[in-house]
Amino acid sequence: MSERILCVNANAAIDKTVVVKNYRLDEIHHPERVLALPGGKGCNVARAFKCLGGTPVVAGWVGGFAGQFIEAGLQREGIETRFVQTPFESRECIAVLDPDHHTLTEIYERGDAVPSAQVNAFRDLLRAMLPEFSAMTLSGSLPPGVPRDFYGDLIDLAHAANVPVILDTSGKALQFSIAHQPAFVKPNRNELQELLGRKLKTRAEFTNAVRELAARYETGVVLSLGAEGALAVDHKKVYHARPPHIEVKSAVGSGDSMVAGLAYALTRGRAFEEIVRYGVAAGAANALTIGAGIFTRADFERVLRAVQVNALVT
Ligand SMILES: Nc1ncnc2c1ncn2[C@@H]1O[C@H](COP(=O)(O)OP(=O)(O)OP(=O)(O)O)[C@@H](O)[C@H]1O
Ligand SMILES: [Mg+2]
Incomplete structure (x- = not known):
């Protein structure tokens, strides 16, 4: 099987980080540094998949000058894009990082509503190109205007094309698509509790919850637990995969890197x-380097050798 995967990045944005010392309300600041990158969780998955040595293609909606920036930026990184153009500008998400106070203030535009013509155009585009791919990832929130069961539609199209799907979203988008049976769903603890509508505390409660989810929706579940790794269920067996202890630089994008790792092994028939x-190794490798979805293949391999996977006896 080829390792070409389609990374759906529904809610694209320019991710701008401004580094401002001593950030204060009601004051004018001159940033030390400004960094602008094509953003969205699907972009992070694509970056991580590329770090692993695979070939990702990013798809979604973009528009205007901001859209051109997002597309050109990804292409400059060597990532192919297939976007549907919207009649409005893509959104911008700003993060103000204050190294003196160790604060991060985030201002996220919601973006305009995608008109139904462009929603349908994306569905058609996907239907036409899915057969080219050996897996598809669905990451992040849906932009305004897109029906909440849209990921469910995409999973149905993937089933028709025999392409496995990894689903990583939250809230209504997750609730309305999980029943369409993706190959894997990757919630974190908050997303799982929100989906089940109840609080979970102990490891036993989380273990039972992933088992319940896998049985109810007949899907593989990989629950990510940050530094504690992941609980994963397949055919009623539950595994705990634990990363080695690492020097964390930034875990931003570790969940997305995990999705890339899962996709990489899945497309290789592992x-x-x-x-x-x-999945656990890619998530942990990502935390060793600043940048969401960025790590070296050498770091990944080193971590991979040290990940411990144990079947839980229950
Ligand atoms: N501090 C850490 N040390 C080692 N591994 C980590 C650490 N943080 C994350 N990871 C690895 O990355 C995986 C995914 O991380 P996490 O559970 O934080 O995802 P998430 O909450 O979905 O994050 P995201 O913000 O990217 O969506 C974990 O299962 C683990 O393998
Ligand atoms: Mg996540």
Whole structure:
């Protein structure tokens, strides 16, 4: 199987980070540094998949000058894009990083509503190109205007094309698409609790919850637990995959890198335990380097060898 995957990045944005010393309300600031990058969780998955040595293609909606920036930026990184153009500007998300006070203030535009013509155009584009790919990832929130069961539609199209899907979203978008049976769903603890509508505390409660989810929706579940790795269920067996202790530089994008790792092993026909091991290793490798979805293949391999996967006896 080829390792070309389609990374759906529904809610694209320019991610701008401004570094401002001693950030204060009601004052004018001159940033030390400004960094602008094509953003959205699907972009991070694509970056991580590329770091692993695979070929990702990013798809979604973009518009205007901001849209051109996003597309050109990804292409400059060597990532192919297939976007549907919207009649309005893509949004911008600003993060103000204050190194003196160690604060991060985030201002996220919601973006305009995608008109139904462009929603349908994206569905058609996907239907036409899905057969080219060996897996598809669905990451992040849906922009305004897009029906909340849209990811469900995309999973149905992927089933028709025999392409496995990894789903990583939250709230209504997750609730309305999980029943369409993606190959894997990757919630974190908050997303799982929100989906189930109840609080979970102990490891046993989380273990039972992932088992319940896998049985109810007949899907593979990989629950990510940050530094504690992941709980994963396949055919009623639950595994705990644990990364080694690492010097964390930034875990931003670790969840997205995990999705890339899962996709990488999945497209290579690896067994379930190996798929989870790859996911955990890519998530941990990402935390070793600043930049969402950025790590070296050498770091990944080093971490991969140290990940421990154990079947839980329950
Ligand atoms: N501090 C850490 N040390 C080691 N590994 C980590 C750490 N943080 C994350 N990881 C790895 O990355 C994986 C995904 O991380 P996490 O559970 O934080 O995802 P998430 O909450 O979905 O994050 P995101 O903000 O990217 O969506 C974990 O399962 C683990 O393998
Ligand atoms: Mg996440």
